[in-house]
Amino acid sequence: MDIILGYVTTILVFFFTYNIFTLGLNIQFGYTGILNFTVITFMAIGGYVAAVLAMPKAPAGSGIYYILGLNLPWPIAALGGVLAAGLLGYLIGQIALKRLRSDYLAIVTLATGTLLYGLIGNGTSIFDGWQGLFNVPQPFAGFRTWTPLGYSIFFTIVTAVIFVFLWLFANRIYKSPLGRVMRAVRDDQDVVEAFGKNTFKIRMTAMVLGSMYVGVGGVLTIAYITALSPAGWTTGETFVVWAALLVGGRGNNFGAIVGSFLVAVVFNEATRYLPQIPAHPNLIPDIRYVLIGLAVILSVYFRPQGVFPEKKNTFFEVPLGDNSKTIEEHLAGGLSKVGEQ
Amino acid sequence: MATISNDPSTQVNVALEVESLKKSFGGVAAVDGVSFSVEKGTITGLIGPNGAGKSTMVNLISGALKPDSGHIRLDGHEIGGLEPHQIGARGLIRTFQISREYPDMTVMENLIVSAANQGERLINVCFRPSVGKKRDRELVERALHTLVTFGLYPLRNEYARNLSGGQKRLLELSRAVMADPKVLLLDEPMAGVNPALIEKLGEHIVGLNKELGTTFVLVEHNLEIVEKICSKVIVVALGATLAVGTMAELRKNQAVVEAYLGGDVRERVGS
Amino acid sequence: MSLFFLTLGFGLVTASVLSLLSVGLSLQFGVTNFVNFAYGSYLSAGMLFTWTFSAKLHFPFVLATVCGVILTAILALIVNEVVFEPFAKRRKSIFYMLIVTFGLSLLLDSILQIFYGVGFDKFPIKQSAAIKIGPFDFTGVQLLIILVAVVSMVVIHLLLTRTSLGKKMRAMSDNPDLAKISGIDTKSVTRATWAISGALAGLGGVVLALNTVYFETTTGDSLLFVIFAAVILGGIGQTYGAMLGALVIGVVTEVSAVWVSSAYKTDVAFLILVIMLLVRPQGIIASQGKA
Incomplete structure (x- = not known):
């Protein structure tokens, strides 16, 4: 029973964190039309920075090297990680969001991802190179004496609460005037600009917000697994998030949940149990990526709006029942007679 | 000259x-x-x-x-x-x-989003959602008037991408009106x-x-x-x-x- | 000073490799007007196909290269027919085209990995002794790379200026709508462009592998943004700009090894890309309306 529960909690944490990545990408791409081709790098930066803030100094002579090691309490470390991810988004935005075609931003995100992957891997003194960080202290581990399962359940609840909060906030942005302008930017940036709105600022807001969302996911990931190395954030993982968003439904946060569930949980977990072929240890992951790549291409071809398309937004409407008056007469009476639908 | x-x-x-x-x-x-x-x-x-x-x-x-x-x-x-x-x-x-x-937004949204000062700031989303709501009411009323004037009222909840070429021209003009130029x-x-x-x-x-x-x-x-x-x-x-x-x-x-x-x-x- | 000339020599070789790759990418962008994020996979495919012909089937190396390059061109053609053509028919926005090429890069890379595995490999050819030319020391292979690049650039130049296909490609690059109205069969020009782009990616992949000796399936992707840097530096969609960009990026990244560790030479390319985007995003040779 404990084994099953432990498995379920792990899957749930996995599900919620991927959901948070997908929400972040939805704010960037689904709302605002920003092509971020290195989603997973923001997860890594968020996770790494939170970890080195929470970890004590690397013991001398251990062959382990990393920066900072401030031994800070987790809430502060987590905040640091999220802000670092946001800062990376801000820097990329400064380079590529100023009135350039969307191709350029895509190129810069991809280039940044490749660059940081190499820098972090080869630069052994930053986050311990290819070996990666491990033995990251778990948040609230000293809070009380936990059983392993008890801690897993506690962590799952924390993750769930954070996810629900972020989901509600993403919805609130969507429905707000800001979200409306973001969607207009997605549909035609030049027109929004001509209407007197600073589209750079709007896109930058979405870029940084989305990056911070992904950063939250990264912090949760490293806090739960207590380790992270470059092998854990290869380019392929970015596609998993893209596939989840595109399958679920761009611009629709509910779709993002369904997509995350289908791609990151059902598909990922199902392929994990395929029999390994000893001569080809990489065959299964490769086939998995072939299918993810196909999912991205096919969903764009057949159903670019996803399984759950963006919902149509209607506003306050004149009550339909009252046919005795024309719309002009209704309007003459002002909005007092106009109800919300 | x-x-x-x-x-x-x-x-x-x-x-x-x-x-x-x-x-x-x-x-x-x-x-x-x-x-x-x-x-x-x-x-x-x-x-x-x-x-x-x-x-x-x-x-x-x-x-x-x-x-x-x-x-x-x-x-x-x-x-x-x-x-x-x-x-x-x-x-x-x-x-x-x-x-x-804006093809993937409704006619109504096309108009409302074109107005100046909608309170489209992140700080409002976080702490003052009522700012946007109050302004939205004014904008909706104006947008409805404008749509009636331009004969687009019946299409208010239609996605703009589905409009005919001529309707799109009317939409462009009515959208510009919303910006109070x-x-x-x-x-x-x-x-x-x-x-x-x-x-x-x-x-x-x-x-x-x-x-x-x-x-x-x-x-x-x-x-x-x-x-x-x-x-x-x-x-x-x-x-x-x-x-x-x-x-x-x-x-x-x-x-x-x-x-x-x-x-x-x-x-x-x-x- | 000798270190300077040594790195400058390397720079010329790297620039030669990059010129093939960046011209291939830029030509295709000019005609189709979207960036191909799967270009790195074509590059890898070229080197791996050639490896199969030479190391497995024991073809003479030149013949193996020809076969590998042709096969890559065919791959590019097939991808265009199966993936891009249907999308173009549906008039998908540039957004979705980019996502599709991005997804395609994962798809092609994974397929290549299924067949070729993840390890390093090299071509079964001997390294030759250094030859001294002026202040430079070049190996025979390096000289061959430079020769291949120079000949290819001349061929591309002649193609663009002397042949009717080249003129049509330039017309489509300048103004696709006008090209269509004036009766150019844009579909077949697009096809030809993909074949040329694929061939250049394949050839570039082979000379890249010759230059670095060892390669793997992901080599193409790790070089992709260096190619982008060269293309953007020259002005995206500009063939001669791409040549110029390749020369600058190739030489600067290699010569930078005089001052910074050569492990960071791709980072230097990134730095050039960033500075370029901040200062002159339209590139050295600007094309109207494409920035």
Whole structure:
């Protein structure tokens, strides 16, 4: 029973964190039309920075090297990680969001991802190179004496609460005037600009917000697994998030949940149990990526709006029942007679 | 040309003033010292043969391109070289030659999102959601009025991408109205529009001009509608101002007739 | 000083490799007007196909290269027919085209990995002794790379200026709508462009592998943004700009090894890309309306 529960909690944490990545990408791409081709790098930066803030100094002579090691309490470390991810988004935005075609931003995100992957891997003194960080202290581990399962359940609840909060906030942005302008930017940036709105600022807001969302996911990931190395954030993982968003439904946060569930949980977990072929240890992951790549291409071809398309937004409407008056007469009476639908 | 006056008393009435504006691409001058002024509350036409530099002028005035030299003044304030959104925020709104609606938003949303000051700030999302809601109510009311005026009310909840070409033209104009512009710069609003709708669009422009006092600059190929609704017409050719006057005056102007239409003129200028 | 000339020599070789790759990418962008994020996979495919012909089937190396390059061109053609053509028909926005090429890069890379595995490999050819030319020391292979690049650039130049296909490609690059109206069969020009782009990616992949000796399936992707840097530096969609960009990026990244560790030479390319985007995003040779 404990084994099953432990498995379920792990899957749930996995599900919620991927959901948070997908929400972040939805704010960037689904709302605002920003092509971020290195989603997973923001997860890594968020996770790494939170970890080195929470970890004590690397013991001398251990062959382990990393920066900072401030031994800070987790809430502060987590905040640091999220802000670092946001800062990376801000820097990329400064380079590529100023009135350039969307191709350029895509190129810069991809280039940044490749660059940081190499820098972090080869630069052994930053986050311990290819070996990666491990033995990251778990948040609230000293809070009380936990059983392993008890801690897993506690962590799952924390993750769930954070996810629900972020989901509600993403919805609130969507429905707000800001979200409306973001969607207009997605549909035609030049027109929004001509209407007197600073589209750079709007896109930058979405870029940084989305990056911070992904950063939250990264912090949760490293806090739960207590380790992270470059092998854990290869380019392929970015596609998993893209596939989840595109399958679920761009611009629709509910779709993002369904997509995350289908791609990151059902598909990922199902392929994990395929029999390994000893001569080809990489065959299964490769086939998995072939299918993810196909999912991205096919969903764009057949159903670019996803399984759950963006919902149509209607506003306050004149009550339909009252046919005795024309719309002009209704309007003459002002909005007092106009109800919300 | 003579209408550009340095007399300060007439400057007060000038909404948009362009002075010695120049822009060249790779050594070729597209706009070569054009000057004109647009009086407040008028509908002014801007015409010229293909390649006269009209599109470049629109892009310069709206900030999409940066001028090499010269001045553009809106209400007496220099706007040349500003970013497009700064110019838009100062009250000069432009439309585009090809209809550019927000395809994946409804007609209603297309209008509401075009208004200024919607409270579209992150801080409002976090802490003051009521700011947006209150403003939204005002905007919805205005948008409904506008949609009724333009006959788009039945389509209010339709995605803009599903509209016909003519409906998209009406949407563009009604969207521009929502922004409360001081000057509305229409870049070939009648392009690809059927004669009946041209008539209708023309009526809307005149109506808005009368009711709201909006200043219109109409960059247009269709001289018939220009003659009908514009009180003053500026002719540009080779990137410079060729003549200014009413359509009737211009038709008598031999220079305009030749430069604008080449050889057999009279039948095309229409009389 | 000798270190300077040594790295400058390397720079010329790297520039030669990059020129093939960046011209291939830029030509295709000019005609189709979208960035191909799967270009790195074509590059990898070229080197791996050639490896199969030479190391497995024991073809003479030149013949193996010809076969590998042709096969890559065919791959590019097939991808265009199966993936891009249907999308173009549906008039998908540039957004979605980019996502599709991005997804395609994962798809092609994974397929290549299934067949070729993840390890390093090298071509079965001997390294030759250094030859001294002026202040430079070049190996025979390096000289061959430079020769291949120079000949290819001349061929591309002649193609663009002397042949009707080249003129049509330039017309489409300048103004696709006008090209269509003036009766150019844009579909077949697009096809030809993909074949040329694929061939250049394949050839570039082979000379890259010759230059670095060892390669793996992901080599193409790790070089992708260096190619982008060269293309953007020259002005995206500009063929001669791409040549110029390749020369600058190739030489600067290699010569930078005089001052910074050569492990960071791709980072130097990134730095150039960033500075370029901040200062002159339209590239050295600007094309109207494409920035």
